[in-house]
Amino acid sequence: MKRLIELSINGERHELAVEPQTTLIEVLREQLGLTGTKEACGTGECGSCTVLIDGKPILSCLTLAMDCCEQHIVTIEGIAEGDQLTSVQQAFLDCGAIQCGFCTPGMVLSITALLERNSRPSETDIKKALEGHLCRCTGYNKIMEAVKKAAEHMAAKDS
């Protein structure tokens, strides 16, 4: 039996009809056409479905849509400002940290959250932030480079 809920996604409010077991990723991809958030496993093992909920990286494949009503959800579609990529996105691009791109949205969001709370992350901090993300293409080397570059760039902007 579907129920009407209201979710705030990328700063917009949406009224949606969901079942109790409907996951947040299903709502995003199927109902709202926000296909940037990816489902690679559906069981919380790969990190591709990561979105930010109130600034925290959360696995949307294991989150029920109904539980998100009072929260502020941000997906990969919501972080760039028009054509202007964020520092994190630009760093991924410049450093060759993207290959097939399937893990990229989730990684970008986790790093965005990391740099929000810790502008000078150590390599250990970066590894901790990304340990829940699987990438089969890059070996993580250039992703690590990109995060460091993004952090440097943001620190330079702030100073």
Added chain:
Amino acid sequence: MTSKNPETHKLDYVGKRIPRKDGPDKVTGRAKYTVDIQLPGMLVGSILRSPYPHARILNIDTSRARRLKGVKAVITSEDTLGMKYAFVDTPRYPPDEYALAKHRVRFIGEPVAAVAATDPYILGEALGLIRVDYEPLEAVFDPEEAMQLGASEIHPSHPKVKEPFPNIAGKTESEWGDIEHGFAHSDYVREDRFESHLRTHGYLEPQATVASYEPGGKLNVWTSSQGTFLKRSKLAPILGLPLSAVRVHKAYVGGAFGGKVDLFSHEFCAALLSMKIGRPVKIEASREEIFTAYRHGEPLIAEIKTGVKKDGTLVAQKFRIINNCGAYRGTGVVVIFLAWGYMMIPYRVPNLKYEGFSVYTNNPPRTAQRGHGCPQIRFAVESQLDMIAEELGLDPVEIRLKNARRQGEQLPNGDNVHNCGLKECIQKSAQHTQFLEKYGKSRPASSSNARLHRGIGMGVSAYITGSLIYPNSSAAIVKMNDDGTATLLTGALDIGQGAETILCQIVAEELKIPMEEIQVIAADTETTPTDLGSWISGNAYVTGNATRIAATEVRKKLLDMAAEEMEANIADLVLENKGVYVAGSPERRLSYQQLITSSIQKRRGDPIIGEGHWRNVRDVPFHPSLATTKGRWSDSYAFDAQVAEVEVDVETGQARLVRAVTAHDCGFPINPLLVEGQIDGQVSMALGHAFLEDVMMKEGRTLNPNWLEYRMPTIHNMAFSEYIDVITESYKKDAPYRTKEVGEGYVSGILAAIANAIYDAVGVRLHSTPFTPEKILRGLGKIK
């Protein structure tokens, strides 16, 4: 050995670290993969799969499923044309697969029926309502058991290779020289057996297909693949459709690594369901299905007997390879041909005998995985070579240098290695890692107390640069737009390796148009020309040259028009930023926009379009014989030497890759940033193969069908990865360049190097992957 070609002009785009063209789409979430495709009225589909590894199908009753509200169609083999298909289709290896099982199932997970419904819940219920009556048959899972007389025959009434063993799906044999004479005249002979285990691709984007059949007879398909033209060629005939009625569209691909080359049942079923219902159908495999029923990498057994002179020169090698093929031939008949190749390219072997068997078992069919046999083979050959070196008192570097192929050497099949940079790869990687200073220093003395031991090892490998197999050719079209920008039409498919980007770089280089002003339209069987696809290591060489030729044709037309308009000699004209000027008089300039206008006016409406095509091994009609290996194979070969430094904990047996150095003769890199990314990814796959990954099966059933228990490398496993370029080719204007491949060849050397490094660290010689703590501790005598 740097490029000796002074023809290398100053390059503006080729050879530069240019960020990938599809990067912005991917990093913003705009990129549409097959799983993202949504069409109006789209239904969801799923496959009902066999729970038995081997059984006769007695009856299938779909009536209750059909009656369920929301179910739009249910299909079984009776609804199909009953045509077989396969990766290889030759008189010796006729197709052996049905899209939906007919009479018999031969592996757990084999597709038996398919359903399309309005939502996933109804779909699940419908699958449960299909009743299949099976009569289980005896099953066999181990290839050496399957080869025993009396073993259960998996394809009893099927024409197959005539061998004195049952269940032979394929056989390859090759020899030259005089093997017995070779062994008789060797100073040292040894025989070893190596086994590579079952591991899998782990692509992030699931297997998925969207099929939409339009009234009027056009089938539109989006599918996660490694080549749209290859998929179309296999799909159309079994649906009874001409190629022109099937359009395979471009979709972004979330990784493949060999696991998406074969035609899959779900592709056929999505299409057939759509044709029956008249609505689009999407079938997406769950991760569990991918682990359980889809194709993993080929596990190979390699028995190698090698004879050498006491100075380390290889004299004779005899190989026997067994591939655990699974229930259908798939690519299994190709891997036993490739195994021969990957054994004989890097070193000179004057006397060689090769025998390879691909054996049917009641497991899901296996398929190519990055390197397609090369990692398994190099692990075996390079491990044995180190063992031989130790016996002879030689070091791993000198024995490799002694036997390494040299520039211009002829291979036994008639190919030439041309600009082979192998010696330089070996020397530079050894130098950079201070190999000889470190080697042999880490093995534990009996009184050693150190818990962590470091070791260093080397592995050498070589790879082809495309070959001949359908579609055999790549073509490209470059068309100019009125404003002087350009559009490239290419059938090439970007699966993450950066195909579209490097092809765009080539057009930019030839025409001096900025990358952002070249649009790339790719991988659409209707609107772009044919392409090899991204599974045969031919993108940079074959499609790259086709693109170069197309762009060159445009360049010539522009120059010709400019020469006429400006009354200048073509030799005095310079292209720059979408215009042509006279050298020395830059004010005498015409923009491309002006030249195109002139061309339309003065050349009977010619808007300036260029076409190019290329193929490998142009002087022979066909690919080499899979059965005998005879025939020309590839225009050039990529070589590499990789060094691994590992750390082994002698108390827990845990080992890890600390550092990987790849010295690679890739010809010349079209985009060094992308090349580095490919190397990093392959180092990661190799360390996964070595330490972490293992598809555990018992009697045909996958026991760990998820990422929790099939452990792929995470960021914590990341190894420090370094690259040494050995440049042996250069980009040429108006002449084919012979660059090599980088997408598949760099798993093998590192895997072999890791095995050798473990031996160097703790004196344990491993003959099988994965290199588990149990095996290492057993080798150390700490457990039984």
